[in-house]
Amino acid sequence: MKTVINRRNFITASTTLAAGLALRLGGGLAQAAAPDKKMGKALINDLPSEQYLNQIKEAGFDGVEGGVVAPKDAEACRKTAEKLGMRIHSVLRGWAEFNSKDKAKYDSSYSRTEDALRSAQAFGADAVLLVPCRIGGMRMPKPWEFMIDFDEKNGHISRVVQGDNTPYADYIAAHNHATDTSREAVQRLIPLAEKTGVVIALENVWNNLWVEPAIFTNFVASFQSPWVKAYFDIGNHVKYAAPEKWILSLGKLLAKLHIKDFKLNPAEASGEGSFVNIRDGSIRWPVVRAAIERVGYDGWMTIEGGDCSLVEHSRRLDLIIQGK
DSSP states (O other): OEEEOOOOOHHHHHHHHHHHHHHHTTSOHHHHTOTTSOOEEEEEOSSOOHHHHHHHHHHTOOEEEEOSOOHHHHHHHHHHHHHTTOEEEEEEEEEOOTTOSOHHHHHHHHHHHHHHHHHHHHHTOSEEEEEOOOOOSSOOOOGGGOOOEEETTTOOEEESSSSOOGGGHHHHHHHHHHHHHHHHHHHHHHHHHHHHTOEEEEOOOSSSSSOSHHHHHHHHHTTOOTTEEEEEETTTTTTTSOHHHHHHHHGGGEEEEEEOEEEEOTTSTTSOEEEESTTSSSOOHHHHHHHHHHTTOOSEEEEOSOOOOHHHHHHHHHHHHTTO
């Protein structure tokens, strides 16, 4: 069976979804957001000191996303966080090279991911953010040109745009190779994930892979494992589809959320834009919050990037959680 994904205008999709969610959830978007629900607020810091944890706690945060560190250091950090009533809830493993033809690079990526799972276990975290690989260096469609046809059984794409796809043959081949090699590597990692009690949370971030909600959802779901889920960054894929569409597609596969904003700029030659502080970009946060509520996600919301003060970051995140 094949699935075709149609690219829609960002603003139109957002507006339509806003109205639909409001109706289905029985009221306005503020109601849908359930502002009294407690969600974890976090920042990113590889190995936060007691001083840092105290600072962010005072600003209103509940925890941190850590890095890949020695288990003994992670254990010490966990004890410090617990003493303060805080938590290291996940580990940012980041980029891997599971599609590399260089065995040494593949092996290094695999070993580093094993280290990340062990770090997470020592931190007391329940997930590792993993970007399996990236592709590039060949001709690719513009974000608005994608119309992907893929096989649900193996995730292989056969078409990326309407009309002649010959110019994108290299992209299609690289995409399918990356899908196969990533699936093999992650499948091998599942036993360690289960042993450590840590979910492998897959993220596709500016890596030119799985660029529409349906194909990324299909890839994550293909593992058919509770130890493989999605780590979705709300600001990363705005150029391809409105973030609420990604959230509604992923649904129960969501393990974690990164909170980030992106300002679309159609006037740019690339038709893309730039990252900005949360609530300063093109994301319709009440609509996104309603989608989060719709799929039943009530976990951690971790801010990535931005140059606001700790207090201002916390205030803005509170508004997002409140559906404002």
